[in-house]
Amino acid sequence: MSNSTTTAIDLKMYINGEWKAAEGRPTIPVINPANGEVFAQLPQGTVADAKDAIAAARQAFDAGVWSDISAQERSEYLLKIADKIEEYAEELAVLETMDNGKAAGESSADVSDAAACFRYYAGLIKAPDGQTYHVSTDIQAMVVREPVGVCGLIVPWNFPLLMSVWKIAPALAAGNTIVFKPSEVTPVTPQKLIEIIEEVGVPAGVVNMVTGTGAEVGNAIVEHADVDLISFTGGTKTGKHIMKTAADTIKKVSLELGGKSPNIIFEDTDLDTVVEYGLGGIFYGTGQVCSAGSRILVQDTIYDQYVEAFVEGAKKIKVGPGNVEGVEMGPLVSQQHLEKVLGYIEIGKEEGATLAYGGNRIKTDGLENGYFVEPTVFTNVTPDMRIVQEEIFGPVVVIQKFSTEEEAIALANGTVYGLAAGVFTTDGARAMRVIRKMKAGITWINTFGPTFNEAPWGGYKQSGVGRNLGTFGLDEFQEVKQININLQ
Numbered sequence: 308m309s310n311s312t313t314t315a316i317d318l319k320m321y322i323n324g325e326w327k328a329a330e331g332r333p334t335i336p337v338i339n340p341a342n343g344e345v346f347a348q349l350p351q352g353t354v355a356d357a358k359d360a361i362a363a364a365r366q367a368f369d370a371g372v373w374s375d376i377s378a379q380e381r382s383e384y385l386l387k388i389a390d391k392i393e394e395y396a397e398e399l400a401v402l403e404t405m406d407n408g409k410a411a412g413e414s415s416a417d418v419s420d421a422a423a424c425f426r427y428y429a430g431l432i433k434a435p436d437g438q439t440y441h442v443s444t445d446i447q448a449m450v451v452r453e454p455v456g457v458c459g460l461i462v463p464w465n466f467p468l469l470m471s472v473w474k475i476a477p478a479l480a481a482g483n484t485i486v487f488k489p490s491e492v493t494p495v496t497p498q499k500l501i502e503i504i505e506e507v508g509v510p511a512g513v514v515n516m517v518t519g520t521g522a523e524v525g526n527a528i529v530e531h532a533d534v535d536l537i538s539f540t541g542g543t544k545t546g547k548h549i550m551k552t553a554a555d556t557i558k559k560v561s562l563e564l565g566g567k568s569p570n571i572i573f574e575d576t577d578l579d580t581v582v583e584y585g586l587g588g589i590f591y592g593t594g595q596v597c598s599a600g601s602r603i604l605v606q607d608t609i610y611d612q613y614v615e616a617f618v619e620g621a622k623k624i625k626v627g628p629g630n631v632e633g634v635e636m637g638p639l640v641s642q643q644h645l646e647k648v649l650g651y652i653e654i655g656k657e658e659g660a661t662l663a664y665g666g667n668r669i670k671t672d673g674l675e676n677g678y679f680v681e682p683t684v685f686t687n688v689t690p691d692m693r694i695v696q697e698e699i700f701g702p703v704v705v706i707q708k709f710s711t712e713e714e715a716i717a718l719a720n721g722t723v724y725g726l727a728a729g730v731f732t733t734d735g736a737r738a739m740r741v742i743r744k745m746k747a748g749i750t751w752i753n754t755f756g757p758t759f760n761e762a763p764w765g766g767y768k769q770s771g772v773g774r775n776l777g778t779f780g781l782d783e784f785q786e787v788k789q790i791n792i793n794l795q
């Protein structure tokens with residue numbers, strides 16, 4: 308790994324409207340996963356920095372500089388942020404690919420989704436809400452919605468910009484103030500977003516960003532009594548820790564966690580179509596997608612045909628640096644994550660699964676310093692294997708076999724996760740029967756993967772608590788108050 312720290316982007320924290328470094332501490336190098344080079348340096352924030360950010364957010368909330376302005380005014384700020392994201396779209400997409408490694412087209416799609424998400428919440432916050440109740444002739448009862456207060460927003464590295472926006476946009480729309488912590492692995496586009504928020508004139512203290520490790524600054528945000536809500540996206544293990552820690556101060560907690568999502572293929576489908584969706588379902592984002600279709604369940608009558616066509620498709624995927632034209636799959640995000648994914652491939656082989664394709668790090672054609680892995684396909688797996696049960700979060704798929712609808716449902720629901728699920732069949736009644744049985748928050752019939760700002764995103768079981776996006780995503784950032792008026 309070369310270390311080009313002299314030319315690296317100098318990142319900062321943003322606290323009470325000021326950009327600042329972490330005093331007296333070494334920075335955290337931010338690495339381009341396509342070539343292993345350091346391209347930015349991140350302040351390693353302290354617990355004291357987190358406390359300063361929380362104090363600023365508390366003060367701004369209590370002063371009402373954001374929560375007490377009209378929904379119309381907040382909406383206008385959100386629309387300006389969306390405009391600026393579009394103005395800087397090209398730069399944001401280039402940085403996202405440098406930071407995370409994803410293919411250029413994926414980065415561009417994330418940037419336009421980010422702008423659309425701000426626009427969606429800019430509109431939604433002006434829609435009618437609340438309820439009135441006719442409880443008695445003496446009392447008029449009603450419900451109003453209010454911001455929760457200071458929100459701690461903690462996000463992962465797989466969609467650095469978009470995961471930030473899924474939380475920041477509804478939190479701001481609802482009138483909250485924010486302490487935001489991006490992933491230490493991919494902090495570059497999150498910082499650009501905060502620069503945009505400053506540029507459009509959001510008052511100081513409303514949005515604060517602290518950077519550093521989860522164990523230190525992330526934990527400090529979760530522990531602090533002045534933080535009213537935690538909205539977290541990341542691994543299930545971290546989510547469990549956060550839920551326990553937040554219990555001490557009874558914060559509202561929303562958790563978007565891991566997945567091991569099934570993609571069920573019945574025999575009555577068009578082979579080319581289901582193979583195409585299967586490939587996209589697992590290899591988009593190099594498999595580093597919480598809702599990845601990492602378990603493909605295929606009916607036994609077409610299993611061999613499916614596997615053969617799937618492997619042929621996997622072979623054709625162009626792997627390389629995300630900024631190279633025509634590349635479909637970029638590297639894994641970090642050396643550490645590369646080791647984790649390669650470790651799971653070894654586990655799969657040791658467990659006795661058949662490695663039908665891939666399984667190796669790619670170290671040819673100029674890719675030797677990046678974290679590239681071949682699209683990897685395991686067959687001949689059993690439900691108890693770790694590669695079937697655990698989230699690998701890389702370009703590794705297991706293809707399972709089933710014979711009946713009942714068996715497909717049992718296998719599909721047979722993990723601790725419940726984020727997403729898909730079914731492919733031309734029998735409409737069966738499609739609905741199967742989807743209704745899925746213990747999953749996001750489901751697809753005859754497609755796999757699309758998501759919309761308008762629809763709720765989140766999981767059942769150990770895939771999480773609460774929802775991002777849609778009206779449900781706004782609800783997370785609002786309290787509900789009952790008001791009773793004496794009419795006598």
Ligand code: NAD
Nearest residue numbers: 462463464489490521522525526541542545563564565597
């Ligand atoms: P992670 O849990 O390691 O880290 C996520 C964030 O939490 C980072 O900012 C990290 O610094 C912080 N953190 C770590 N320990 C902490 C602690 N003790 N207290 C507070 N904060 C802490 O996850 P990751 O490796 O960055 O991301 C990958 C995971 O995210 C995968 O499991 C994936 O499925 C999940 N994910 C889920 C969704 C969803 O919508 N369900 C979306 C994207 C990613």
